[in-house]
Amino acid sequence: MAKTTKKKDTGEKKSSGKYLVIVESPAKAKTIKKILGDDYQIKASVGHIRDLPAKVLGVDVKNNFEPVYEIMPGKDKVVKELSEAAKEADNIYLAPDPDREGEAIAWHIQSILDKPKESIYRIEFNEITKTAILDAVKNPRAIDMNKVNAQQTRRILDRLVGYKISPILWQKVGKGLSAGRVQSVAVRLICDREKEIEAFVPKEYWTIGAELAKPKSTNSFVAELTKFNGEKIEINNEEEATKVVNTVNDAEFKVAKVTNRESKRNPQAPFITSTIQREASTRLGYSVKKTMQIAQKLYEGIDMGSSGPVGLITYMRTDSTRISDEAKDSAKEYIVGHYGKNYYPETPRVYIKKSKNTQDAHEAIRPTYIDKSPESIKQYLSSEQYRLYKLIWERFVASQMESASVKTISAEIEAENYTFRASSSKIVFDGFLIVYDDREEDEKSKAIPELTKGDVLKLKKIDPKQHFTQPPPRFSEATLVKTLEEVGVGRPSTYAPTIATIQDRGYVIKEEKTLAPTALGKTVNELLVKHFPNIVDASFTADMETKLDDIAENAVVWQQIIGNFYGPFAEVLKKAKEEMEKVSILTEHNCTNCGKPMALKSSRWGSQFLGCSGYPECKTTMPLTKDQKPVPEDKPSDEICEKCSSPMVIKYGPYGEYLACTNDSCKTRKKLIKKTGVNCPQENCAGEIVQKKSRYGKIFYGCSKYPDCTFALWNEPTGDKCPECGSMLVTKVSKAGNKIACSSKECKYQQAVENSSQS
Ligand SMILES: [Zn+2]
Ligand SMILES: [Zn+2]
Ligand SMILES: [Zn+2]
Ligand SMILES: [Zn+2]
Known part of the structure; x- marks a missing residue:
């Protein structure tokens, strides 16, 4: 009781509750609360509060594409809470994330609050630290309608494409299907790659390695055949390889040329969204979605015991490699203090902007407090948070460090008319590599001995190897992000959701970390390529991204952008409705009832199953696994039901295999445990x-x-x-x-x- 009174007293003096800060996430609210203290009330909108309605188009095409927003399902309570808190406040600060999405959330919140616009401010910060938050509160601004409009335009375009094309697919292919602006381009990239792989004809070639050593040494090294009579050599078959082997087997191997070269190896730029998604995928095996989820937690604040929640990294959706001056200074101090002066470059490293599309005044993804080394805060992090934070911290520190010096020795060794070549690199000064070693494994291990021109070497082994040229690899999540970024499709905020969507829709499945198109994905892609060439065209979509940038940065009128798009799109839609052929995706499986091939069908909810192509005469259906393979038949097991002692069988369900009792009235189910x-x-x-x-x-x-x-x-x-x-x-x-x-x-x-x- 006494406590409440005391609080009220302070409140009257400092006008407690007169300031309201609204953010989009409860975790972020907690971290900011700790920084701003009791004078500020902090509320979370928990994401978007308003959106286009789910059931109807929600865009008034005839009225200049006016969007019709409504409070999202389940958000009434939050809206009421925010409105009530706003009534009490004199000044309201809207503090969603610093990008267009965040600007739009702020604008939607402003629109539902019954307050004069003059009392509502937008504040923006790249990191949730005391300095950044206090600075933001000192410099409030009005909502930037250009940014809001850019986001609205994206939303409306996505809605028009999705809601106009999808019904045509339902009619011509199957229920529950969908098309999407960026999503369909991603599916096309994957389908095109698959075609390249299928059309690829492997070509035979051979390499010949000679294992050599100095006369009295046991240390051998491998030199590869590169030239014949001074010209680059290609060995296409075993016969040619044998000829070389026979000639050099008794030949003298003599060092003809030794080259020493010293070069610099520079650190990579600090992370941006696309590079962290790629690197976490390659190094840690995380999906892009998982990486973003972990990064978001690190950004919003991790509970660090007595110091409360701390925002450990800067905002994770960014395409800028810029580093603030303060961060540069503290990096310098840290590097000089921990590694020594010679590990810091003569002039601080500046990373130029990644591309002309770079949004806003963002920064790279970096630790907010460089002296919170990964080891020093390990106890507060989950193992996944620790691993990602370590990656971010090390990459950033390395990005500010001195280059490594590498000495490369290469030797040309002649035997008859053939030239073999060997090379190895040695790190003379490790520089940034001391923190972030990005060398490949074989780069580290290869080493050749000190060689001088004229040295005669002994041949220990000659090793001809047959190879075949390889087709281009399938995309992984990591390489797809890279390609999307390179062709300019999507933005930091869209890579992860796009990759999740194409898998959720059953267009693409993950096979051992690579993305493979399904029969459904291929069919829908073919139809879209034929009837909606622009929608699945990467450069058309990239061009649209640039137009969205123009709205955000140059105040281009958004209705005009949509209008220019919609005119031709409506024409194509009309044609597609008439001309698109009805397709049935036949599979290699036959109907157990009538023998006709089974066709791939979609349910109203978008999940796939097999249905007899003899429908409606034959109504046989078969469920599919997540990988779109027919669900295997029940398999017998050794297990006996604990309840009724009937035998149990192995069944396949949405979560994989499980054990089920064969007694219909028992229904006991059990986890399948594979015994070894x-x-x-x-x-x-x-x-x-x-x-x-x-x-x-x-x-x-x-x-x-x-x-x-x-x-x-x-x-x-x-x-x-x-x-x-x-x-x-x-x-x-x-x-x-x-x-x-x-x-x-x-x-x-x-x-x-x-x-x-x-x-
Ligand atoms: Zn049938
Ligand atoms: Zn039973
Ligand atoms: Zn045991
Ligand atoms: Zn052992």
């Missing part, structure tokens, strides 16, 4: 190793007696023991081929998998 038949190696443990799934869906192998026994492995045990150390052997699955290896970290033992089918 291998006993737990822990002393005095009677458990068995079974397959399990981690919280994040990754498969691992653990003891069946968990939690009493916590023994676990990432790979499946073979049941055999390591001949070198006695630990369990496991099968390691990889693209390069499976192998059997020791499960002990200290032991390097491994062997090839015996594979009888290998020819």
